[in-house]
Amino acid sequence: MPRATTTSDVFNAVAETKRREILSFLVGSERSVGDIVDALSLGQPSVSKHLKVLHEVGLVTRRRDGRRILYSVDAEAIRPLHEWTETFRRHWRHQLDRIKQRAENRPSSERKDE
Amino acid sequence: MPRATTTSDVFNAVAETKRREILSFLVGSERSVGDIVDALSLGQPSVSKHLKVLHEVGLVTRRRDGRRILYSVDAEAIRPLHEWTETFRRHWRHQLDRIKQRAENRPSSERKDE
DNA sequence: ATATCACATTCCGTTAACGGAATGTGTCAA
DNA sequence: TTGACACATTCCGTTAACGGAATGTGATAT
Numbered sequence: 001m002p003r004a005t006t007t008s009d010v011f012n013a014v015a016e017t018k019r020r021e022i023l024s025f026l027v028g029s030e031r032s033v034g035d036i037v038d039a040l041s042l043g044q045p046s047v048s049k050h051l052k053v054l055h056e057v058g059l060v061t062r063r064r065d066g067r068r069i070l071y072s073v074d075a076e077a078i079r080p081l082h083e084w085t086e087t088f089r090r091h092w093r094h095q096l097d098r099i100k101q102r103a104e105n106r107p108s109s110e111r112k113d114e
Numbered sequence: 115m116p117r118a119t120t121t122s123d124v125f126n127a128v129a130e131t132k133r134r135e136i137l138s139f140l141v142g143s144e145r146s147v148g149d150i151v152d153a154l155s156l157g158q159p160s161v162s163k164h165l166k167v168l169h170e171v172g173l174v175t176r177r178r179d180g181r182r183i184l185y186s187v188d189a190e191a192i193r194p195l196h197e198w199t200e201t202f203r204r205h206w207r208h209q210l211d212r213i214k215q216r217a218e219n220r221p222s223s224e225r226k227d228e
Numbered sequence: 229a230t231a232t233c234a235c236a237t238t239c240c241g242t243t244a245a246c247g248g249a250a251t252g253t254g255t256c257a258a
Numbered sequence: 259t260t261g262a263c264a265c266a267t268t269c270c271g272t273t274a275a276c277g278g279a280a281t282g283t284g285a286t287a288t
Contacts, residue, residue, distance in 0.1 A: 092192065147236090
């Protein structure tokens with residue numbers, strides 16, 4: 001069995017650095033393919049292929065504007081990733097708390113924030 | 115240029131479903147390789163190889179206990195992933211806010227479907 | 229020492245991704 | 259229509275991941 005397809009889920013889609021860069025570049029604004037090509041150091045075909053992957057997993061939406069096609073992020077599609085990391089969030093907090101406690105040589109104190 | 119290595123960063127390491135399952139299984143408790151093999155439906159060599167990848171990117175730590183080796187999650191290593199998703203968090207929140215506002219501003223004048 | 233347990237590593241065949249070059253498709257202007 | 263522009267798709271060679279089988283390594287028990 002080979003590696004999973006890049007379009008199998010969001011995790012595989014954002015595994016590629018260039019695709020993450022595209023998403024970061026796209027945050028909060030519509031951008032044409034040409035804009036992205038200029039922003040990243042990549043050829044136009046490669047950018048189009050990355051955008052295709054991102055579109056297939058729902059991370060970006062397209063809109064035609066004359067000859068150009070404008071892409072936007074659909075942030076909602078990133079939620080599964082965010083929620084998966086949330087599972088581990090309290091654990092790294094607890095680790096930090098324990099480290100702090102040892103460093104300060106104090107008994108445990110409750111932390112309540114959120 | 116081929117695909118990035120699974121050990122190149124955390125994003126590539128967690129792209130694989132089985133590795134995410136291992137991490138989820140490992141949350142909050144030390145587990146031996148045998149425990150993981152029993153929990154997932156995978157051969158022992160495959161599990162060991164996945165653990166090697168996770169260890170190389172710092173997502174898990176090892177400890178020997180007699181003949182066995184116990185693995186734990188180092189949740190801290192997941193933070194980069196979490197923080198990257200945080201960039202997009204407020205954007206999907208804004209989307210939800212807009213949906214809520216529409217629902218509140220037009221109490222009963224808009225009925226969809228049925 | 230030897231057998232056994234628990235795990236790591238190597239070898240193998242299959243499969244897919246990546247960038248670049250070439251080519252295809254659709255839109256606008258004259 | 260013709261040509262130019264903006265982007266998508268196809269073809270290609272290179273590279274690495276995946277699981278399973280076989281094998282290697284280290285620790286315990288007798």
